[in-house]
Amino acid sequence: MKITLSLFSGLALCALASSTAGAKDWYPYPVQVWDPPFNMNSPRKDMDYEPLAKASRPWEICVSFPHMKDAYWLGVDYGVTEEAKDLGVKMQVVEAGGYTELSKQISQIEDCVAAGAQAVIIGAISYDGLNNLVSEIRAKNIPVIDVINGISSPKLSAKSLVSFGEMGAKTGEYLARLHPAGSAPVKVAWFPGPAGAGWVEAGNTGFTNAIKGSAIELVETKYGDTGKEAQSKLVEDTLEAHPDLAYIVGTAVTAEAAIPILRSRGLTDKIKVASYYFTPGVDRGLHRGQIVAAPTDSTVIQARIAVDQAVRILEGKPYQKHVGPALYVVTPENLSDFDPSSTLAPNGFTPVFRVD
Known part of the structure; x- marks a missing residue:
């Protein structure tokens, strides 16, 4: 049975106030899990997401964004880099410069992999245009996580995104x-x-x-x-x-x-x-x-979950293959119940491209 998102509105609002107050305590966080994965029409179940406490080693993770021209992707950058710090892994973040730059995104990811990336997280410029690249990376036994935007390849390792x-x-x-x-x-x-x-x-x-x-x-x-x-x-x-x-x-x-x-x-x-x-x-x-x-769509949380998925896969630990935060609409009427730390980078945050 498909669970309607409206059922989660009150839950999410309450959880935001209690679970995202600080950088270290964003979890447990209310999410939905698609099963079977990679089909947005699949039935969903609700769960509270909790990441690993620490990675077993400082894995090298590559993250690719379409651009960093607006605060939405700044929030994603904040989420992935903060979770990398929390888990104790290394991270290289690249951004292609815009949605017209598919070939640049592909070449940046190829360079990342050639430089030794052990997992790749992609905020995709194109739904179908990265499928060949995903296949090539997966052929090297490197996990590929689809974050935020959506990629149609069935060879992905996991998705951290909403509909x-x-x-x-x-x-x-x-x-x-x-x-x-x-x-x-x-x-x-x-x-x-x-x-x-x-x-x-x-x-x-x-x-x-x-x-x-x-x-x-x-x-x-x-x-x-x-x-x-x-x-x-x-x-x-x-x-x-x-x-x-x-x-x-x-x-x-x-x-x-x-x-x-x-x-x-x-x-x-x-x-x-x-x-x-x-x-x-x-x-x-x-x-x-x-x-x-x-x-x-709790952007920061999607980003954090993608990093946790990558580390879990690298370490052979159980992971959710297709997960995303529950959605709800923010209006002037319910704005006082909304904790922006689930969605927005802190005031004054500037892009981070490297975590060591």
Whole structure:
């Protein structure tokens, strides 16, 4: 039986307050486990995740990110590097510079493996584009962990991620409840992120399916890189084409970019903003009443779990093959119950690329 995420909302909120207060006590953490793994439609069970206390030796782990251009990936960097320190392993972090840089991500990972990486954790630029590389690495008996974004290869060792389809659906369901069928139609522009990325395609499907049958009219879907400049241009272009919008909905970068644009045009009270994932900018926007909703996928926890999975595999210890934190939507109404340490890097954190 599939367990619906809404059942976990209260659990997750309570657990966040008690289990993420400090860097050393983020666990036990409420998660879901997919069984059979690697299929987001598989039945799920809930469990409390606990990492190993220490690794048996200082394994060398390579971590690859699409970029470090926004605070979302800064949170992932914080999670993997802090868990590497906690477990006592070494880590090299590389970032490709953007979602157009698939070939660079592949070459960076190849260089990492050639330099002696004993496990590889990948935040993928492309859902399908890394499959040959995964096969090559696995042929060398090196574990490969899929974190955050999603990779379609069946040869992966483990996944630490949530369903971005459900992230998109969570935001869509929130809006659909506000604007049910029969109420006044509202026009929405949707900015799912860079075309071709697995998380984006999943998020798009989840969001569009969730708003079907509601009073929401999707007037524009615009794909683009999750850099602030790229998203700002998409928002500007959309406002020119659709001056009667009710909502701008999309990536966290879209939401962050939209706030000052709407303010400069005097549209803050007319057009609302929602995101389908969580960053410090989204957190600030919620606190200031500039953003109406955003689901959290507990980014820092996903990153920590991926490192623990890698070490468990290297040491031949039991591990969960496909796991992700339970999702819930953060709104201004429940914001006081949300502990951001599960999702955001601390204030002042700068990227860490090497742990020894």
